[in-house]
Amino acid sequence: MTYLCAGLAARGHQVTLLTLDTSIPDFYTLPSSVHRERIHLPPFKSVGVLGGFLRLWQMTRALYRTKPEAAISFMTVNVLASCFLLRIPYIYADHLDVRQVPFSRKWQILRNFLLRFASTVTVLSERDLHFLQVHHPRWHAQVVYNPALVPPPQEYVRPAFMQAGKKYVIAVGRLVEQKGFDRLLRIWQKTRCEDWRLAIIGGGKDEQALKAQAAQLGIADSVDFVPPQKEVFSAYAHAQIFAMTSRAEGFPLVLLEAMALGVPAVSFNCTGPDVIIRHGMDGLLVPQDDEETFARALSSLMEDEVKRQAFGARAREVTTRFSLSDYIDAYEQLCQKAV
Numbered sequence: 647m648t649y650l651c652a653g654l655a656a657r658g659h660q661v662t663l664l665t666l667d668t669s670i671p672d673f674y675t676l677p678s679s680v681h682r683e684r685i686h687l688p689p690f691k692s693v694g695v696l697g698g699f700l701r702l703w704q705m706t707r708a709l710y711r712t713k714p715e716a717a718i719s720f721m722t723v724n725v726l727a728s729c730f731l732l733r734i735p736y737i738y739a740d741h742l743d744v745r746q747v748p749f750s751r752k753w754q755i756l757r758n759f760l761l762r763f764a765s766t767v768t769v770l771s772e773r774d775l776h777f778l779q780v781h782h783p784r785w786h787a788q789v790v791y792n793p794a795l796v797p798p799p800q801e802y803v804r805p806a807f808m809q810a811g812k813k814y815v816i817a818v819g820r821l822v823e824q825k826g827f828d829r830l831l832r833i834w835q836k837t838r839c840e841d842w843r844l845a846i847i848g849g850g851k852d853e854q855a856l857k858a859q860a861a862q863l864g865i866a867d868s869v870d871f872v873p874p875q876k877e878v879f880s881a882y883a884h885a886q887i888f889a890m891t892s893r894a895e896g897f898p899l900v901l902l903e904a905m906a907l908g909v910p911a912v913s914f915n916c917t918g919p920d921v922i923i924r925h926g927m928d929g930l931l932v933p934q935d936d937e938e939t940f941a942r943a944l945s946s947l948m949e950d951e952v953k954r955q956a957f958g959a960r961a962r963e964v965t966t967r968f969s970l971s972d973y974i975d976a977y978e979q980l981c982q983k984a985v
Contacts, residue, residue, distance in 0.1 A: 647720060648674040649793065653974035654981075655679040662712045665849070666705070666721070673876070683712060687724065705843040708733055716765070716984040718977060722752060726760040735765045735984035737977070739790070740774070741896040742816040761785050765984035768976075770897035771921055788980070791921070793973035794902035795962040803884035807872050813842045815944065816885040818878065819892070822848030826891035826914070828852075828859060829937055833891065835863045836941040842948060844889075847872040847881060882907040886954060887947055890919055891940070897921070905929070910957030912944050922968070928961040 647663060655661045661680050668686040676682060685708045687701045706728040709717065717736045719725040729736040738761055761767055761782070778787040808814060815834075819825040827846055834844045846856070846869065853871065860866040865899045875881060878900075880978040882888070888904035890913035901911060911929035912945055913919035914936075923929035924983070930947065932940040947954055 648676060649795070649970060650718070650974065650977055651680045652677050657974070657978065659978075659981075662714065664708055664712065666724070669693065673874070680796070681712075683708060702727055709734060716981045718981070721816070722757050723760065726757070726764070730760055730763060737766045737768065737980050737984060739768045741770065741792075746782045758782065762866075766980050769981070771917055773917060779871060782904065788932065788976075790973065790976045790980075791968045792897040792899055792902065793970040794906050794968045795878055795970055797883075797903075797907050802880040804881050804884045805872075805875070805877070807870050808881070808884055809843065811841070813923060813948070814845050814885045814890050815842065815887045815948070816845045816847065816881055817889045817891070818847045818881075819898075819905075821846075821848050821852045821856055822892050823852065826893050827856055828892040829940075830889060831859050831863055831865065831869070833937050833944060834869065835865050835942045836938075836946065837945045838865060838868050839948060842886075843868050843870060844874055845870045845885070846951045847875055847878065879903065879907060882909050885909050885921065889944065890914065890983050892916055892919075893934075895919060902964055902968060905961035908958035908962050910947060910954050910961055912940065912947060914940065922964065924960070928957050928963070 648651065651661045651663045653856070655677060662683050663676060664683040664685070664894055664931045666685060666687045668684050670752060683720065685704055687704060688697065701724055705724045708730055709728045717725070717729050717734050719729070719736055719738050720741065726736060726738065762784045764785065767785040767787045767895050769778065769787055772789060775787050775789050778785050817827065817830055821827060841973045849856060857871060860869045888901065888911040889910045890898065890901055892914065895916050895918035900912065901919060901922055905911060905928065911923055913923055913929065913931060915931040916934055920931060923931055925931040930943045940975055
């Protein structure tokens, strides 16, 4: 959202970024040309049905204040319902695998109804597009890939958590079940070498459980749990391999960021990585849930510096394959179409 808002504002559009949780400060910085609007919507489970109407009222008032000609929603029911009530054309950006819907049945029905009136529903892969064309043909689906940003041209200082003389496998993401770091720890137990370390960068509710698992597996001395980093590009720049063990993905920005800095990747073959990684060219794809094969693939790359360098050189092509300008072009055109 930050890059999209900044890109559209740079092209002369008036852009407002509206977020729905005031309990957490902004992690990314917006340019002054983007208007920032904040409201706080309590979780639906904590307020019930009557509170749900209050949430809808708050959301609708916030949208009415900004009076947009078009809205791009990265969330679902409340935003879409408010746009529907105010007759604001809306584009819904789905950033998950659309075949895995994390909603109850009643929310699915409401969401599916509202998306029939969306100007466009954007998805992250041709597979998702085909799925929606078959099951939801009235959603006007279109593929818009997430962008791979060109890293700032600078010398990246080695992060303090990275020990001198050690090679690093790095993984980045929220410490939750979906990201599969429990699987990564089991894999690391099978692959670790004396001069290699694993760094997991991120925060989340599973942090203590993952640290306990690392201790139980006897690998705590070779694993670093690192809090979220604003200067994560420095970590990518000094890593040798990026590992992704997610159970489900959309189109992971962390994978794009790592590859943009020339880091070869090993990933389970789920939606997103299967489009980004060109198997055998700039990384390795492993059948989903096959931890043994993942361990062998990771070991083979750790042991072959020539292959790592060749993969890394080709990985940088991700910034032209999925460019930021193409991403902004796509949403600018969709907004113009919606208006």
